[in-house]
Amino acid sequence: GAVVSQHPSRVICKSGTSVKIECRSLDFQATTMFWYRQFPKQSLMLMATSNEGSKATYEQGVEKDKFLINHASLTLSTLTVTSAHPEDSSFYICSARETEYSNQPQHFGDGTRLSIL
Amino acid sequence: AQTVTQSQPEMSVQEAETVTLSCTYDTSESDYYLFWYKQPPSRQMILVIRQEAYKQQNATENRFSVNFQKAAKSFSLKISDSQLGDAAMYFCAYSGFGNEKLTFGTGTRLTIIP
Numbered sequence: 001g002a003v004v005s006q007h008p009s010r011v012i013c014k015s016g017t018s019v020k021i022e023c024r025s026l027d028f029q030a031t032t033m034f035w036y037r038q039f040p041k042q043s044l045m046l047m048a049t050s051n052e053g054s055k056a057t058y059e060q061g062v063e064k065d066k067f068l069i070n071h072a073s074l075t076l077s078t079l080t081v082t083s084a085h086p087e088d089s090s091f092y093i094c095s096a097r098e099t100e101y102s103n104q105p106q107h108f109g110d111g112t113r114l115s116i117l
Numbered sequence: 118a119q120t121v122t123q124s125q126p127e128m129s130v131q132e133a134e135t136v137t138l139s140c141t142y143d144t145s146e147s148d149y150y151l152f153w154y155k156q157p158p159s160r161q162m163i164l165v166i167r168q169e170a171y172k173q174q175n176a177t178e179n180r181f182s183v184n185f186q187k188a189a190k191s192f193s194l195k196i197s198d199s200q201l202g203d204a205a206m207y208f209c210a211y212s213g214f215g216n217e218k219l220t221f222g223t224g225t226r227l228t229i230i231p
Contacts, residue, residue: 034218043208043221044162091160103150103169106219108162 003027004096006109014117015086021079021112023094029074030096034106035067038091050077084116119144121211123222130199131230137184138194138225140209148214151185151192156224157205165207168192196227204229 003026011019023033032051036044048064050056050071058064066088068080077096081088091113095106120143130136142151153165168176168185175183180200184193196203209222 043223046218049218093160093162095162103214105152105164105167107164108154110159110161 002098002107004030004094004107004109006094006112008112009110010113010115012115012117013084016083017116019081019084019114021081021092021094021114023077023079023096023109025075025096025107028096028098028107030077031074031099032097033071033077034095034097035069035077035079036093036095038093038111040091044093047079081114084114086116089114089116119146119211119213119220121209121220121222123207123209123225125225126223127226127228129228129230130196132199132201134199135195135197136199136227138196138207138209138227140192140194140222142190142192142209142211142220144190144211144213146213149217150212150214151183152210152212152219153181153183153192153194154208154210154221155203155205156208157202162208166194199229201229201231203227 005024007022035047038044047062048056048058050069052071052074056069071077093111095108097106122141149170151168155163155165166178166181180197182195206224208224210219212219
């Protein structure tokens, strides 16, 4: 149980393109979803937290107009990297939690490797 | 702000032996949660074990167990009978009580020597 599907797993696109990444909870309803960015050989950096039906909460230093997050249903959240540039190349990981309470673990997707040429 | 420190960037252990990964954290809260996640080369984050701070008993999951020392703010992971499939990056993580985000440590890369 508690499977999170993230799609696509790999994206290569030209500079200036907007890229959408989907995160779905397959067998549970995710009240809260998280988006992380991970640079090579580094830890996960939280970008934003989204609760279903409300606006995402962005971490300090993360541009909300650059990284658009939508959590329209209890099973789907999307991250759109708008007008992507080479510096946006990274590994993006989503996670989902069944409740809004921290005692429940986050379940992670497989991640998306984004490469901007 | 809470911080999580993993002082061992890399560790190695002989197959079938036992290894302990260390983690310390800093918080002023009394109720919180601690987690160990594993990230193999496939990059998927997998929950290994979790501990509620209000529980004195150390959590165990098969070959994985923790040594939770609340006063010392220490949360180490012990892997017994290490297997080749245990090779991965291991991240210690902290979450406050309520609707809180995870704060991750910098990770420990574990290598299993056949």
